[in-house]
Amino acid sequence: MQTLKICDVGLQPDTSHAFHSMLKIVAGRSKAAWQVAGIEHADVLFASSEGDGSTFAAWGATGKPVVLVIDDRSSWPPAPFVLRHPFRVMQLLSVLDDVADLLAASPGRERGDPSRWSAAESLRALMPQSGNAAWHVTRTPLGEEVWLGHGLVRAAARTIARLRAGELELAAFHPTGTSPPADAPAIAACDFAWYVGLSGPARLAPWLFADVAYRLRRWPDFGRLGVNTGMLELCAMSTVRAWTPAALVEASGQPAADVHRFLAAASLAGLLVANGSEQAPALLARGRVQSGWDRFLGGLRRHLGLAA
Amino acid sequence: MSGVEAGEFKIVFTGPMGAGKTTAIAAISEGEPVRTEVENTDRVAHAKESTTVGFDFGRITLADGSVVRLYGTPGQVRYRFMWDILGRGAAGVIVLLDASAPGALVQLDVFVDAFIPHVAHGALVVGVGRTDVPNAPSTDAFAARLDARGIVAPVLSVDVRRQGDVMMLVRTLVCILGSHTAHGVPA
Ligand SMILES: Nc1nc2c(ncn2[C@@H]2O[C@H](COP(=O)(O)OP(=O)(O)OP(=O)(O)O)[C@@H](O)[C@H]2O)c(=O)[nH]1
Numbered sequence: 122m123q124t125l126k127i128c129d130v131g132l133q134p135d136t137s138h139a140f141h142s143m144l145k146i147v148a149g150r151s152k153a154a155w156q157v158a159g160i161e162h163a164d165v166l167f168a169s170s171e172g173d174g175s176t177f178a179a180w181g182a183t184g185k186p187v188v189l190v191i192d193d194r195s196s197w198p199p200a201p202f203v204l205r206h207p208f209r210v211m212q213l214l215s216v217l218d219d220v221a222d223l224l225a226a227s228p229g230r231e232r233g234d235p236s237r238w239s240a241a242e243s244l245r246a247l248m249p250q251s252g253n254a255a256w257h258v259t260r261t262p263l264g265e266e267v268w269l270g271h272g273l274v275r276a277a278a279r280t281i282a283r284l285r286a287g288e289l290e291l292a293a294f295h296p297t298g299t300s301p302p303a304d305a306p307a308i309a310a311c312d313f314a315w316y317v318g319l320s321g322p323a324r325l326a327p328w329l330f331a332d333v334a335y336r337l338r339r340w341p342d343f344g345r346l347g348v349n350t351g352m353l354e355l356c357a358m359s360t361v362r363a364w365t366p367a368a369l370v371e372a373s374g375q376p377a378a379d380v381h382r383f384l385a386a387a388s389l390a391g392l393l394v395a396n397g398s399e400q401a402p403a404l405l406a407r408g409r410v411q412s413g414w415d416r417f418l419g420g421l422r423r424h425l426g427l428a429a
Numbered sequence: 430m431s432g433v434e435a436g437e438f439k440i441v442f443t444g445p446m447g448a449g450k451t452t453a454i455a456a457i458s459e460g461e462p463v464r465t466e467v468e469n470t471d472r473v474a475h476a477k478e479s480t481t482v483g484f485d486f487g488r489i490t491l492a493d494g495s496v497v498r499l500y501g502t503p504g505q506v507r508y509r510f511m512w513d514i515l516g517r518g519a520a521g522v523i524v525l526l527d528a529s530a531p532g533a534l535v536q537l538d539v540f541v542d543a544f545i546p547h548v549a550h551g552a553l554v555v556g557v558g559r560t561d562v563p564n565a566p567s568t569d570a571f572a573a574r575l576d577a578r579g580i581v582a583p584v585l586s587v588d589v590r591r592q593g594d595v596m597m598l599v600r601t602l603v604c605i606l607g608s609h610t611a612h613g614v615p616a
């Protein structure tokens with residue numbers, strides 16, 4: 122059995138107390154042996170979503186998982202491991218087992234080159250609290266400012282347009298005492314995260330693992346985000362079952378760079394889950410595949426401009 | 430229960446009154462679609478002038494001459510008996526909703542419940558119009574509603590008056606059908 126170190130930060134005293142007593146109950150039942158540790162030695166962070174931004178940013182850079190604890194007024198954040206306070210032992214156990222599965226599935230941790238992922242990495246760390254009132258800011262290479270806070274990203278209209286077109290490379294976000302101009306156009310932080318993922322490097326994002334199978338828990342709203350047929354195919358495939366990045370490249374026949382960017386976008390937007398880290402969706406009723414079906418589908422796909 | 434029966438491949442557009450089923454089919458059908466609209470006498474439910482009482486029918490002819498049939502259901506619950514008649518044998522279902530209409534989220538449940546028995550291969554796509562109206566629920570709210578029921582189906586904001594948006598709904602549906610056929614877990 123693997124031993125995993127966990128560190129709790131920023132919890133209310135009663136939540137922290139509950140967490141520590143439940144960890145004792147969980148011992149021997151979880152897939153891993155859990156040890157409480159300081160943040161510098163921990164494999165997993167157990168943190169309040171209201172916590173301190175710089176802790177999240179520093180933790181996000183490590184690429185290690187975080188279990189977010191939200192209070193009963195918060196809406197569900199786009200993060201893979203979330204517990205709502207007050208939680209029960211079985212809920213804690215289930216989340217810890219999911220984290221253990223994820224870590225067990227990725228022992229070698231093939232990490233990409235982190236150098237060009239700075240905006241994405243900081244965004245990943247900040248997304249759980251992107252709804253908070255504090256603003257973070259970053260700049261484009263041309264010096265245009267892009268603000269993140271209040272669940273939104275605000276920037277000049279032309280900056281947003283270039284971002285949508287995948288033309289922007291951003292530096293990491295950092296906290297700021299200033300606010301964006303009141304009239305700065307806004308887009309939802311989740312949509313922004315999607316675009317940042319799509320405009321990232323061609324390699325697999327450093328927080329994704331080559332040997333983990335991923336699936337989509339929810340479709341992006343392509344009506345809002347814009348779409349090409351390649352992405353539609355990847356989404357359709359990734360809601361049917363989970364794929365490792367290489368298997369998705371192989372089965373879709375699409376360039377690895379496109380698949381990697383799709384995975385980065387989906388994970389930054391909180392739509393991607395590692396297989397086993399959440400209950401698989403109930404498949405809708407399936408019917409018999411009748412003769413003539415493939416021919417029809419092929420003809421219709423050609424008609425719609427999809428690869429046959 | 431689904432697929433190509435007697436050479437028929439049909440896609441059903443459904444959803445409440447005024448969601449845009451007739452408009453959507455007209456946007457992508459070849460030639461004039463068949464409509465069965467009468468003057469709308471229920472201006473309380475919706476202010477528009479006409480409403481579908483039978484069904485809409487449109488078609489797309491493929492290069493090999495085979496035909497994709499597009500059916501639009503009536504939206505009013507009093508014509509509910511038509512839903513099952515039209516839903517039977519559908520290759521896929523597109524549920525259209527008007528986010529600015531009161532109870533739009535509940536309408537999602539109503540139409541998903543009515544049509545899920547007819548959709549195989551997960552072939553359900555939701556198109557939501559007028560999400561830009563102040564205080565209208567976002568597509569995320571509709572998607573969360575499906576999540577809560579364990580249904581993973583695309584929820585896309587659309588304006589069905591635009592042909593490109595309606596085509597996006599159909600393309601998405603066809604991608605799902607293709608994926609389930611090629612990669613789905615056998616029943
Ligand atoms: N402003 C606006 N109007 C829309 C939008 N989508 C559809 N409409 C309008 O809404 C109306 C929809 O009407 P129909 O297409 O008849 O609706 P239906 O779903 O067939 O309704 P029933 O047959 O009565 O069930 C049309 O007048 C469209 O032009 C949208 O996104 N914005």
Ligand SMILES: [Mg+2]
Nearest residue numbers: 450451480481
């Ligand atoms: Mg109609």
